[in-house]
Amino acid sequence: MHVVATAGHVDHGKSTLVQALTGMQPDRWAEERRRGLTIDLGFAWTTLPTGPTVAFVDVPGHERFVPNMLAGVGPVPAALFVVAADEGWMPQSAEHLAALHALDVRHAVLAVTRCDLADPEPAGRAAQAELAGTSLGGDVETVAVAAPAEHGLDRLTGALDRMLARLPAADPDAPVRLWVDRSFTVTGSGTVVTGTLAAGRIRVGDELELPGRRRSTGVRAVQSLGHPVTEADAVARVAVNLRGVEAGELRRGDAVRTPGRFRPSELVDVRVHGDPAGTLPGTIMLHVGSAGVPVRVRPLGTDTARLRLDHSLPLRVGDRGLLRDPGAHHVSGGVTVLDVSPPPMTRRGAAAARADVLAGLDGRPDERSELRRRGLIRRADLERMGVPVTSAPLTGDWLVDDTLWAEVRARLPAVVDEWRAGHPLEPGPPVDVVRQALGLPDRALVHALVEPPLTMNDGRVVRASDAADLPPHMTDALEQLRADLREHPFVAPDHARLTALGLGPAELAAAERAGALVRVAPGVVLLPENIAEAAAELALLPQPFTVARARTALATTRRVAVPLLEHLDQAGLTRRLPDDRRQVP
Structure with missing residues (x-):
C-alpha cells in the first residue's frame, strides 16, 4: 500500500477529487459536508488500474485548521497537491507547500482542478513555479482534472501510479512507531487508534509501548483499509485495537511503538532549515509525525539550536x-534531529563548543561518529537513538571508541601506581577505585581493561610482580617474627609482641596477602609451613584426639590450639567428630 496526503487547497475541491478517485467521501463530519470545508483529517483509498493500492489522507486547508493539516502530513511520504484553475495559487497553498518542504517530502503529483470552469494552464504554471524551489523539485507531473465530470481522472491515476513507483520501499523489519491521528472507543472492543504506519510491521498479539509510561499493551486486532488483517506492513493506513487502554488515554500526537526501541526525549539538538536559528521566537511549535509540541528554542549556531520540549517525544x-x-501563521522551517541525548551546557563557552560539534553533523545516524563523540555507550541506548549498530560490544552491552579505550588503558598503570604509593600495605586499588579514577560507568569495563603486567586479584587491580612486595620496615619485622616461630613453631606471638614489631591489623593483612603469614584467627598468626607441621605432629597422636591432647602435643596454648584446629578442619587436614574430638584422615 502507498499513502498520499492531499493538500494545497482550502475549499471542498480536494475532497471532491478524492471522492471521484476512490468512490469514498473523505469528509467524516456532517458539518464539513454542509460547509464544503474540510475541518479534520479525512481518509479514503482505492486500487489503481495497474494494481497498487493507494490511501489518501485528506488534510484541511483553512488556516484555522493548520495543526490538523500538519498532523496528517507529518508521517506521509508523498502528496497529491491540489490547486483550482479558477482560483490559482492561494495563501493556504503556500503554507501547505511550506509544510511539505519543511518535512522534506520529495514526491508529489500536481492536480489542477475545475478545468471545466477555467483554463488550467496559468494556474498549473504558477503552481509549478512555486513547487520548483522546494523539496518537491521542478519535475512534478501536472494533470488537469474536472472531478464532477471525471475529466482527466485516468491521466491522474496514471500520474499517481508513476509517482508511487518512485517511492523508496519501507523497511518492514524496522521498529514500529505509529503516530496516532485518531483515538476512539468501540463498544465491546475498547480503544482503537489509527495512523500511518511509515515503517515496520504490526501483528495481532504484538506488544506496543504506550507513551509517557513504562508499560506495554497488547494488540487485540488490526484493520487496514477497513478490513481485518493479522498483520500490516508499512507503508499503510492502519487501525489498531489495543488491550487495557482506557478511553481518552491516547490522543492525537501520541505514538505507540515497539518496546525498548525508542528513547523519549525532552531535549534535542537540531539543524534548522529555513529561518536563521537566531531569529526564531523563544517559544514555537514543533510538529513531528502527528504531534505538535511547544518548545523553547536556544540558538547555538546559524542553523543549529537546542529545543526543550514541553513533553517528551520518541525521537531518533x-x-x-x-x-x-x-501566532504569525508562519512555518519557520524544517528541522533535522541531530542528537536526542545532548550533553549539558553548564560551562562558559559550552554553547559555542557545542555549535562547532553540531556543524559537523548531518543527521544521518552513524555508529562510528556517535562513538567518537560519546566515547562509550550501551548498545541498546545507541539503537534507541536510531543508530544502526554493527560492531560487537567490548564487554556486556558496552560499545567503546577505540581512541578513548587506548587513552584509558594508557592511564591505568599510573592510577594503580599512584594508589599503591599512598597505600603501601595494599596490593593494588579496588575495582571501584579504578573505575571512579578513570571515569568509567561500569565495573565490567575495568575488568575488560586490565591486561599484563596488570591482573585482577581478589577484586583489586595489581601488578603481578608486586603481588608479594612488602615495605622494607615490614620485611625486617617479619624476619624477626619468623625467627620467633622457628624456635617455637606453635607459640603465636601475643598482641604486645606484634605491637612491638610494628605489625598491626593492616600489616598482618598485607603479610597474609603476600603469603608470608597465615592468620588462623584475629591476632593469631603462624608461618605457612607451621600448618603442615601441625598436621604432621597431630597425625602421630592416638586417633581420635581431644583439643587438650593437641595443645600438649603442639606445646602451645588454648588461644592458639582452638583456632588452629578449626583452620585444619577447613583445610581438610583434620576432621572434627560429633563428640568434638578430631582425627587426621
Missing part, C-alpha cells in the same frame, strides 16, 4: 519535523 537521530509560529 535523522527525524524530520517543522517549526511553526502559530
Whole structure:
C-alpha cells in the first residue's frame, strides 16, 4: 500500500477529487459536508488500474485548521497537491507547500482542478513555479482534472501510479512507531487508534509501548483499509485495537511503538532549515509525525539550536519535523534531529563548543561518529537513538571508541601506581577505585581493561610482580617474627609482641596477602609451613584426639590450639567428630 496526503487547497475541491478517485467521501463530519470545508483529517483509498493500492489522507486547508493539516502530513511520504484553475495559487497553498518542504517530502503529483470552469494552464504554471524551489523539485507531473465530470481522472491515476513507483520501499523489519491521528472507543472492543504506519510491521498479539509510561499493551486486532488483517506492513493506513487502554488515554500526537526501541526525549539538538536559528521566537511549535509540541528554542549556531520540549517525544537521530509560529501563521522551517541525548551546557563557552560539534553533523545516524563523540555507550541506548549498530560490544552491552579505550588503558598503570604509593600495605586499588579514577560507568569495563603486567586479584587491580612486595620496615619485622616461630613453631606471638614489631591489623593483612603469614584467627598468626607441621605432629597422636591432647602435643596454648584446629578442619587436614574430638584422615 502507498499513502498520499492531499493538500494545497482550502475549499471542498480536494475532497471532491478524492471522492471521484476512490468512490469514498473523505469528509467524516456532517458539518464539513454542509460547509464544503474540510475541518479534520479525512481518509479514503482505492486500487489503481495497474494494481497498487493507494490511501489518501485528506488534510484541511483553512488556516484555522493548520495543526490538523500538519498532523496528517507529518508521517506521509508523498502528496497529491491540489490547486483550482479558477482560483490559482492561494495563501493556504503556500503554507501547505511550506509544510511539505519543511518535512522534506520529495514526491508529489500536481492536480489542477475545475478545468471545466477555467483554463488550467496559468494556474498549473504558477503552481509549478512555486513547487520548483522546494523539496518537491521542478519535475512534478501536472494533470488537469474536472472531478464532477471525471475529466482527466485516468491521466491522474496514471500520474499517481508513476509517482508511487518512485517511492523508496519501507523497511518492514524496522521498529514500529505509529503516530496516532485518531483515538476512539468501540463498544465491546475498547480503544482503537489509527495512523500511518511509515515503517515496520504490526501483528495481532504484538506488544506496543504506550507513551509517557513504562508499560506495554497488547494488540487485540488490526484493520487496514477497513478490513481485518493479522498483520500490516508499512507503508499503510492502519487501525489498531489495543488491550487495557482506557478511553481518552491516547490522543492525537501520541505514538505507540515497539518496546525498548525508542528513547523519549525532552531535549534535542537540531539543524534548522529555513529561518536563521537566531531569529526564531523563544517559544514555537514543533510538529513531528502527528504531534505538535511547544518548545523553547536556544540558538547555538546559524542553523543549529537546542529545543526543550514541553513533553517528551520518541525521537531518533535523522527525524524530520517543522517549526511553526502559530501566532504569525508562519512555518519557520524544517528541522533535522541531530542528537536526542545532548550533553549539558553548564560551562562558559559550552554553547559555542557545542555549535562547532553540531556543524559537523548531518543527521544521518552513524555508529562510528556517535562513538567518537560519546566515547562509550550501551548498545541498546545507541539503537534507541536510531543508530544502526554493527560492531560487537567490548564487554556486556558496552560499545567503546577505540581512541578513548587506548587513552584509558594508557592511564591505568599510573592510577594503580599512584594508589599503591599512598597505600603501601595494599596490593593494588579496588575495582571501584579504578573505575571512579578513570571515569568509567561500569565495573565490567575495568575488568575488560586490565591486561599484563596488570591482573585482577581478589577484586583489586595489581601488578603481578608486586603481588608479594612488602615495605622494607615490614620485611625486617617479619624476619624477626619468623625467627620467633622457628624456635617455637606453635607459640603465636601475643598482641604486645606484634605491637612491638610494628605489625598491626593492616600489616598482618598485607603479610597474609603476600603469603608470608597465615592468620588462623584475629591476632593469631603462624608461618605457612607451621600448618603442615601441625598436621604432621597431630597425625602421630592416638586417633581420635581431644583439643587438650593437641595443645600438649603442639606445646602451645588454648588461644592458639582452638583456632588452629578449626583452620585444619577447613583445610581438610583434620576432621572434627560429633563428640568434638578430631582425627587426621
